[in-house]
Amino acid sequence: MHTKTIAQLVSGLRSKAFSSVELTRHYLDRINSLDSKYNSFVTVTDDIALAQAEAADQRLAAGDASPLCGIPIAHKDIFCTLGVRTSCGSKMLDNFIAPYDATIVENYQRAGAVMLGKTNMDEFAMGSSNETSYYGPVKNPWNTQCVPGGSSGGSAAAVAALLAPAATASDTGGSIRQPAALCGLTGIKPTYGRVSRWGMIAFASSLDQAGTLTHTAEDAAIMLNAMASFDAKDSTCVDQPLEDYTAPLGDKLDGLTLGIPEEYFGEGLNPQTAERVQAAIKVYESLGAKVKAISLPHTHLAVPAYYVIAPAECSANLSRFDGVRYGYRCAEPKDLADLYKRSRGEAFGDEVKRRILVGTYALSAGYYDAYYNKAQQVRRLIKQDFVEAFKDVDVIVGPTAPNPAFEFGAKGDDPVAMYLEDIYTIATNLAGLPGLSIPCGLVDNKPVGLQLIGNYFAESRLLNAAHQFQLATDFHQQLAPETA
Ligand code: GLN
Numbered sequence: 001m002h003t004k005t006i007a008q009l010v011s012g013l014r015s016k017a018f019s020s021v022e023l024t025r026h027y028l029d030r031i032n033s034l035d036s037k038y039n040s041f042v043t044v045t046d047d048i049a050l051a052q053a054e055a056a057d058q059r060l061a062a063g064d065a066s067p068l069c070g071i072p073i074a075h076k077d078i079f080c081t082l083g084v085r086t087s088c089g090s091k092m093l094d095n096f097i098a099p100y101d102a103t104i105v106e107n108y109q110r111a112g113a114v115m116l117g118k119t120n121m122d123e124f125a126m127g128s129s130n131e132t133s134y135y136g137p138v139k140n141p142w143n144t145q146c147v148p149g150g151s152s153g154g155s156a157a158a159v160a161a162l163l164a165p166a167a168t169a170s171d172t173g174g175s176i177r178q179p180a181a182l183c184g185l186t187g188i189k190p191t192y193g194r195v196s197r198w199g200m201i202a203f204a205s206s207l208d209q210a211g212t213l214t215h216t217a218e219d220a221a222i223m224l225n226a227m228a229s230f231d232a233k234d235s236t237c238v239d240q241p242l243e244d245y246t247a248p249l250g251d252k253l254d255g256l257t258l259g260i261p262e263e264y265f266g267e268g269l270n271p272q273t274a275e276r277v278q279a280a281i282k283v284y285e286s287l288g289a290k291v292k293a294i295s296l297p298h299t300h301l302a303v304p305a306y307y308v309i310a311p312a313e314c315s316a317n318l319s320r321f322d323g324v325r326y327g328y329r330c331a332e333p334k335d336l337a338d339l340y341k342r343s344r345g346e347a348f349g350d351e352v353k354r355r356i357l358v359g360t361y362a363l364s365a366g367y368y369d370a371y372y373n374k375a376q377q378v379r380r381l382i383k384q385d386f387v388e389a390f391k392d393v394d395v396i397v398g399p400t401a402p403n404p405a406f407e408f409g410a411k412g413d414d415p416v417a418m419y420l421e422d423i424y425t426i427a428t429n430l431a432g433l434p435g436l437s438i439p440c441g442l443v444d445n446k447p448v449g450l451q452l453i454g455n456y457f458a459e460s461r462l463l464n465a466a467h468q469f470q471l472a473t474d475f476h477q478q479l480a481p482e483t484a
Contacts, residue, residue: 020070069112102199120154149179174425181449259393315359
């Protein structure tokens with residue numbers, strides 16, 4: 001059962017080849033017996049899963065039409081789940097039981113999906129390797145010496161290791177697409193505002209967006225259909241009509257124009273990764289797409305602008321963790337200042353502290369204009385590059401990450417080397433555009449991701465282009481060794 005896609009599981013449930021309870025038990029057994037190898041789950045919600053599966057079986061028996069009814073999924077531990085620990089990968093929230101469900105968690109419940117548990121992640125979603133989690137690193141199922149990518153590394157490893165058919169994730173600068181690339185999955189970050197952020201613990205609010213990790217683009221379309229909604233509780237959620245993302249999957253690609261940005265193929269790109277990406281572009285040409293060279297001239301400014309804006313926003317967002325209202329509190333505080341200092345000092349990890357320091361500095365009086373305002377101006381230029389490019393092309397194509405999965409510790413002492421792993425994904429968040437990563441081959445037996453970037457609300461076009469590629473290739477069907 002665990003080698004099936006969601007689309008196949010949907011028919012299996014409908015044809016009564018298995019029930020949701022059987023399917024759910026099967027995944028729970030896999031998680032409980034195999035996850036010690038990967039550390040992809042922080043919490044496994046056996047009881048909730050089985051109760052939801054029983055309810056789903058009743059809905060299925062009554063002819064429920066929701067495709068996700070009875071399908072087990074995992075949630076990144078950044079999404080609040082009523083009555084279930086929501087840790088965000090941090091000691092700070094190790095004891096936090098969320099008093100409500102995130103909107104997307106509710107959306108999946110309404111669709112009848114079954115929650116298997118909460119997945120491991122970089123602390124407060126800060127990282128590209130899943131090495132910053134309080135619960136320890138997540139291992140890449142393709143090679144357990146290597147990182148799965150981050151910050152949604154737990155979600156990616158769980159899906160790649162066939163411990164869940166799909167998982168939710170979040171992407172502030174690449175945290176869905178980069179782990180999708182490193183674990184051989186399909187990962188989609190929708191347009192900023194397409195999916196509610198309510199109940200998703202905030203990192204950098206103007207960049208954060210929820211999305212999914214699956215094996216196929218078809219599964220991503222099914223997942224996004226349930227995840228996307230307008231939510232008045234999130235003031236940045238856009239009231240745009242909902243679409244059926246599965247409807248255009250079969251459309252042919254004749255007439256599609258792909259833009260290939262020269263800046264995404266320069267220095268720093270692993271030459272073998274570049275070869276796989278070029279070969280994938282040739283596949284698109286054989287499917288009828290036209291290819292056009294384009295330029296996104298401010299690409300080199302994306303990482304520096306992001307590492308001002310994201311820390312600035314995180315320093316504000318994380319000020320709520322003060323030892324009083326949520327989470328960890330130090331023992332025997334002497335006074336209020338001591339309570340703040342030691343609670344935060346003891347419960348945040350190094351990367352989170354680094355970002356809070358950088359962000360607080362960038363926002364402080366006298367530096368605000370020089371750093372934060374300047375970064376926002378640069379952000380506008382980056383967005384403008386995309387607006388110009390989308391006058392001539394439909395989809396922008398390039399690598400998702402410059403390298404395949406690297407070994408643990410390889411970039412641990414060098415934050416800048418780590419930050420450069422997101423060089424191709426960050427600009428999309430700064431511009432608020434949708435982006436998707438699909439597998440396009442292996443380098444040293446490790447997956448390589450092809451990134452597709454679309455115009456605002458062009459998710460269906462991205463999913464269509466990804467699905468057509470997957471009909472013509474079998475990279476997405478290659479499984480991590482030892483998983484089947
Ligand atoms: N790796 C980037 C960072 O550490 C992006 C993280 C994310 O998308 N959540 O900020």
